[in-house]
Amino acid sequence: DAKTTQPPSMDCAEGRAANLPCNHSTISGNEYVYWYRQIHSQGPQYIIHGLKNNETNEMASLIITEDRKSSTLILPHATLRDTAVYYCIVRVPQTGANNLFFGTGTRLTVIP
Amino acid sequence: DTAVSQTPKYLVTQMGNDKSIKCEQNLGHDTMYWYKQDSKKFLKIMFSYNNKELIINETVPNRFSPKSPDKAHLNLHINSLELGDSAVYFCASSHKGGGGAGELFFGEGSRLTVL
Numbered sequence: 017d018a019k020t021t022q023p024p025s026m027d028c029a030e031g032r033a034a035n036l037p038c039n040h041s042t043i044s045g046n047e048y049v050y051w052y053r054q055i056h057s058q059g060p061q062y063i064i065h066g067l068k069n070n071e072t073n074e075m076a077s078l079i080i081t082e083d084r085k086s087s088t089l090i091l092p093h094a095t096l097r098d099t100a101v102y103y104c105i106v107r108v109p110q111t112g113a114n115n116l117f118f119g120t121g122t123r124l125t126v127i128p
Numbered sequence: 129d130t131a132v133s134q135t136p137k138y139l140v141t142q143m144g145n146d147k148s149i150k151c152e153q154n155l156g157h158d159t160m161y162w163y164k165q166d167s168k169k170f171l172k173i174m175f176s177y178n179n180k181e182l183i184i185n186e187t188v189p190n191r192f193s194p195k196s197p198d199k200a201h202l203n204l205h206i207n208s209l210e211l212g213d214s215a216v217y218f219c220a221s222s223h224k225g226g227g228g229a230g231e232l233f234f235g236e237g238s239r240l241t242v243l
Contacts, residue, residue, distance in 0.1 A: 052232075054171075057237070058236060058237070059132075059218050059220070059234030059235050059236050059237055060171065060218070060220075060232070060234045061234070062231040062232065062233070065231070101169070103171075115161075115173045115176060115184055115186075116173070116232060117173075118170070118171035118172075120169075120170070
């Protein structure tokens, strides 16, 4: 059920912006793009989501291309605590439950 | 003041035993989930309950029986434990979805080791 493709791993220097790409070329019109991350030994943590407009919150920015076939999660100033596996998920929000399919994600390592 | 709490965090047991993992959320959500993360780190949905009613059951063996006494609790009982049940089990909760919602809040996980 993998609808997204992400690079398996990336490195980023501490203090720099981390740009994590995600391809979702088969996304349908009513599917949202969600990003979660999982820091080692912890439960996944919601980061951000969007439909077609770019979104920003206190954690990150989400840039979605105009054709919605890809997106980029931006952590503007990466810290060591941002080292985690980042999951890009596409999903139509359901009224009953939100079963999110987690693929293999991108393992981001922030280097001091 | 943990939002989604699971107990126990670690559980080591013998094959064939029966064990339970408890989950409680204090977020006022009406939907709760159990996910399993195996040794290869794949995170898969097992069950989802909405207002104590089972919504999703992802072809999980019937040795696994979720129980939701109220909408703030979703416990997972596992009978006749097998080696392959060794994994980290995550509980999660969310508001009833719709629109742009869908944020899941996860617990810290319960690591089950079957010997």
